[in-house]
Amino acid sequence: MECMMLMAGVQPNSITFLGLLCGCSHQGLVEEGVEYFHMMNLKFNLKPGIKHYGCMVDLFGRAGKLEKALDMIGNSPSQDDPVLWHGIAKMRKLIKSQGIKTTPGWSWIEVGDQIHKFVVDDKSHPDFFEIYHKLREVISQAALLGYVPEESLISVAGLITEECLETSTSYHSEKLAIAFGLARTPKGTSIRIVKNLRVCKDCHSFTKYVSKAFNREIIVRDRVRFHHFKGGVCSCKDYW
CATH class of the missing domain: 1.25.40 (Serine Threonine Protein Phosphatase 5, Tetratricopeptide repeat)
Known part of the structure; x- marks a missing residue:
């Protein structure tokens, strides 16, 4: 160039x-x-x-x-x-002291002819009991293949997001959308998700293991790029 x-x-x-x-x-x-x-x-x-x-x-x-x-x-x-x-403790202290507003994260998935939108730890969906039950099952299956939750903080264009300030014990919007997709779509079909922010490191790792554990193609369009997960790997080669 x-x-x-x-x-x-x-x-x-x-x-x-x-x-x-x-x-x-x-x-x-x-x-x-x-x-x-x-x-x-x-x-x-x-x-x-x-x-x-x-x-x-x-x-x-x-x-x-x-x-x-x-x-x-x-x-x-x-x-x-x-x-x-982007240290977690440092950023949390700065946010509290300066009154900085964070960007809310959300993910949505289309199943049938309906769009279902999720935020972190979302319990507003009418079927949230089923979704959380499925997600716990999915996490267990992913863990059997080596998935280990981790704390992760990702900044998007210099902004800290509400979703990524949560710990690894939180259920990020992407995980909820994946669990819903696995529960409501036929085995072997692709799952497509749109996320308004850059996918965090933990969710990226989680999705790789899920694609392998359930033999599903999972396509995630985040703020930066498309991620095509299949067989435990991602098209971005872990650079995004």
Whole structure:
């Protein structure tokens, strides 16, 4: 891309590199991301901003290189910026002290000709007893294959969501929608879910195990992309 731009006489700017770094993060291209990050200043005299540092933290974090992610935060011009830090306790304290409003998360699934919408720990559905009973069964089956619930905090565009502030013991909207889909659709059919936010790490892991345990294709459209779960793997290859 860089060569094509230069050949066309177009100089890359900070937005160009932001797109490159974001793409590297979502594809797990760590070495390439590091190269582009250093190239900004050394070759094009562009000073990386907080969003560029945020992409690098995300890049290292997704790849499991947590020490490098921490080093990147330490070298950033704004070490305390919430774009870089998503610690649960720290964010909860900030939200309470500053009165920050969170984004409510929801998932919906179409069964037959009706759309069913769920939020975290939702008990408003008329069949919620059946749904929760099914979900407990689904969790048990997924656990037999190795699923382990975990606390996860995901930020969407710098915002902390109500759903992701809940602990792993909470029933996120996506899990409720999946349980409902498994209970109300024929065996072997695909389940399609739409989510207004980025899927959290725990729900992503859960859905992979469910697709294998129940031999179902589960397609989730979240805020970022499509996730196609089948046989215990996801089309995003765990980068999203």
